[in-house]
Amino acid sequence: MIPPRVPAGEAAAGPERHRRREAGVLAATLAWVVVLGLAQGLLGGRLVVVPWLALGPLAASLALTWRRTTVVAVVSVLTVAVLSAGVPDLFSWLGAVRVLGTASLAGFAVLSASVRVRREARIRAVTEIATVAQTAIQHPVPTLVADLALASRYVSASADALVGGDLYDVVTTERGVRLVVGDVRGKGLPAVHTAAAVLSAFRHTAPLPSVPLDDVARAVEQAVLPRLGPEDFVTAVFCDVGHDGSLDVVLCGHPSPLLLTADRPALAVAEHRSPPLGLGLDVRVEHSTLAAGDRLLLFTDGLVEARAADGRFFDLAREVDVLAPRGPRGTVDLEPGLDRLLAAVRAHVGGLVSDDLALLLLQRLEGADAATLRV
Numbered sequence: 001m002i003p004p005r006v007p008a009g010e011a012a013a014g015p016e017r018h019r020r021r022e023a024g025v026l027a028a029t030l031a032w033v034v035v036l037g038l039a040q041g042l043l044g045g046r047l048v049v050v051p052w053l054a055l056g057p058l059a060a061s062l063a064l065t066w067r068r069t070t071v072v073a074v075v076s077v078l079t080v081a082v083l084s085a086g087v088p089d090l091f092s093w094l095g096a097v098r099v100l101g102t103a104s105l106a107g108f109a110v111l112s113a114s115v116r117v118r119r120e121a122r123i124r125a126v127t128e129i130a131t132v133a134q135t136a137i138q139h140p141v142p143t144l145v146a147d148l149a150l151a152s153r154y155v156s157a158s159a160d161a162l163v164g165g166d167l168y169d170v171v172t173t174e175r176g177v178r179l180v181v182g183d184v185r186g187k188g189l190p191a192v193h194t195a196a197a198v199l200s201a202f203r204h205t206a207p208l209p210s211v212p213l214d215d216v217a218r219a220v221e222q223a224v225l226p227r228l229g230p231e232d233f234v235t236a237v238f239c240d241v242g243h244d245g246s247l248d249v250v251l252c253g254h255p256s257p258l259l260l261t262a263d264r265p266a267l268a269v270a271e272h273r274s275p276p277l278g279l280g281l282d283v284r285v286e287h288s289t290l291a292a293g294d295r296l297l298l299f300t301d302g303l304v305e306a307r308a309a310d311g312r313f314f315d316l317a318r319e320v321d322v323l324a325p326r327g328p329r330g331t332v333d334l335e336p337g338l339d340r341l342l343a344a345v346r347a348h349v350g351g352l353v354s355d356d357l358a359l360l361l362l363q364r365l366e367g368a369d370a371a372t373l374r375v
Helices: 008-043 055-061 066-085 093-137 188-205 213-227 316-323 335-349 367-374
Strands: 148-155 166-172 176-184 234-242 246-252 258-260 286-289 295-299 357-364
Touching: 008 055, 008 066, 055 066, 055 093, 066 093, 093 188, 148 166, 148 335, 166 188, 166 357, 176 188, 176 213, 176 295, 176 357, 188 213, 188 234, 213 234, 213 246, 234 295, 258 316, 295 316, 316 335, 335 357
Parallel strands: none
Antiparallel strands: 148 357, 166 176, 176 234, 234 246, 246 286, 258 295, 295 357
């Protein structure tokens, strides 16, 4: 999935928010040291706050740069030194021990902050490289192809990845538009590699008008077979949407796309499920029709298999109504509906999905609608 576009104002505000947050942490840790020092000085008696003063630089090291952590560390050590000088000890060396102990902890905090900053810089660099690589694998879906408006969403089960084992793509042909949505068994980098192979084979074969849809599925399977282990497979759905609204579908162990209209419940457009890619295809092309204004939802099983804490699966039949077209010809803006559907999924599972999830929503447009979007 391509990372969501961030408005320029929000992008510019990011570093500013980070600076304000660091300034707030610096002020809070300094205040902690100063208040404890003043309290000890005013109350008098034996030194009881030295261990607490050392928490200032240690806390600063968790969020600040080593330079700012040094500021907190110096203030903390000086405070202990001043307090120790003003309190007579039974043994004079105890004051020096306090100062040296605090200085040691403060030095450790500065070193810890330096190590953390370098590690975070390396992680950012690796993340940026991974983002570019993942974006090259999963191309962005255009909002308009031929007479189809499109929108997509991708949610990776891996917190550190933008894409996983799910995939989708759209290509144009002389007869219309071809689409694929798939799901590689497994997660992580092996699934990403297999997904990349599926997309590469699809992009190579699908644009050829002489290759029928079932042969596209067979060609993709032959391309990925060498990469699959004994227990690996890929579920996928391939679709042809003609300029005349004709819809051809091939299911390879994958959930059927749902036809969404303004006046009927969601309807599965295909029934025959071949085994998945890699397990020996037995494909059959099934035919349907997309009228102007109708929508089609393609999705991976991460949507229907999302579970709540009590084990209940996500009720797609009930929630998918948020994607149905509205009004006389239906609204062409597909994004809000996908956002609402994903919000419902996250609410159902308690916030974090446990499986990759890909959604591709399209709407067939009338001529005037397509012309308006192109403008």
